[in-house]
Amino acid sequence: MTGPVVILVGPMGVGKTTVGELLAERLGVGCRDTDHDIVEAAGKPISEIFLDDGEPHFRALELEAVRTALAEHTGVLALGGGAVLAPETRQLLAGAPVVFLDMDVAEAVKRVGLDAPRPLLMMNPRKQWRELMDARRPLYTEVARAVVSTENRTPDEVVGEILDVLELKQK
Template identity: 40%
Template sequence: MSEIEHSVAKSSTVAPAGDGAGRPGRLKKTIVMVGMMGAGKTAVGRALAARLGVPFLDSDHEIEEAANMTIPEIFARDGEAFFRKKEAQVIARLLVDARGVLSTGGGAFLSAENRKTISDKGVSVWLNADLPVLWGRVRHRDTRPLLKTPDPKATLRDLYEQRVPFYAEADLAVVSDAQVSVEGMVDRVLAALATRPDVLEPEE
């Protein structure tokens, strides 16, 4: 299991912010991690927040806390349309409440409303992992309601093909592969953010 796979598998979704010593810059807008399930949004987002000394939030975790139910339970009881409505409300609230790093569910960026909200209030960073990498990370987990099908690999491929054109609209894209560590991914994200001084202001 790679470092990213190990980190993705952790149950904790909130990491303590650092003290800011030696941090790469001052965050001016919330960084929103988008991409497919298994791309490493939570693991990389948590490590990025620690590096920047800012809060880390996970929209799925916030939805589960508010509903007192897991995402699979919400899907089973209320359906995907209900979940997507709540997801949009939570993302909009989190973008207003605090500047930090926000990890979103794989389907969140498909919504035009969410894309506009994220663009207006923050910056979207697409963790672009190819299909073999994604399948290697999610194949042994049973917490993905959209993959509870007779052929989950084919389902993942279909989702990938449907969603990539939407992810490509993100403000920044960073390649996520099987060789790089979580901290290496943070370095890549920070390099991408260096092109956006409106988001991350370099420390003097």
Template identity: 50%
Template sequence: MTPRPVAVLVGPPASGKSTVMRHLARHLGVEGRDTDSDVEAVAGVSVATIFAEQGEPAFRELERDAVAAALTGHPGVLSLGGGAVLDPDTRDRLAAYAAAGGVVVFLDVSRAHAARRLRGDTSRPLLAGDAMTRWDTLMTARRPLYEAVATLRLTTDAAGPRRVVEEIARHIERARYDAAPGTEEDA
């Protein structure tokens, strides 16, 4: 059987994907993996450098490949870059993963909380300049895609990582139970 993630985290910048990924992986005793880190490892440079030197299309191609590889080879918690859901192939892969019982968590965050978390952050190339105006534009385009691929949506505004991790862990257990042989009602 091909290894697959225990859970996949999607959501906008400042939703807490990286933090939740680390805490959830530790909680479940598995490895955490971030596809942005995978892209950087393949490219040998930072995401910001890829954007600056090669442009967003080059980054998205590397990202699509990183997500495809991780969805079929990573048995832990997987965190996707905020724009990964823009790619139709990635959305199809996430839909297939979810249809097979996988857990895709949309970590949502309000504009107000995102603004607090992004204050002073210059590491995100798509949010350069007026970060919140750009964040609003990203969310308008991406929210329907996050919602479409998710099997669970959690708002991270006031919830600390521990509370979010506990809710995801409960959802994973329910998904495992539902997928176990003999747990479905006979028709």
């Protein structure tokens, strides 16, 4: 199979980037984050893309970033929290080694905080996060080969479980 060895999906603040970097190090491969790709291509932060250009424009950039990364990258790939909203993205992920990193709202509040610059959490972050997860959890589950909780666990513990569930060998 070509493409990423592992693809991480899940909500904002779950640790996709942190876990992805550690997992890539353990596997001896590179790590790529589509949110970072979008920021690089647009030349501005995601929050500014949302405010200046709107969510539909951001989602179009996101779909293109995912498509490109899936075609080019062979290491660990972390997708933005909303990438699975696009049916095209879910189709592209079909059969791929996708891991859904999961957590509950209490953990999200600890990690993301209530004042973080997250455009989709500007008003009533706890309620917004719950609503996002109600809509997204079935989509994360749909594309995932495995679900790994990050709650009350270190990144090392999460990486260990990913290696086990996907039966990957460390370098």
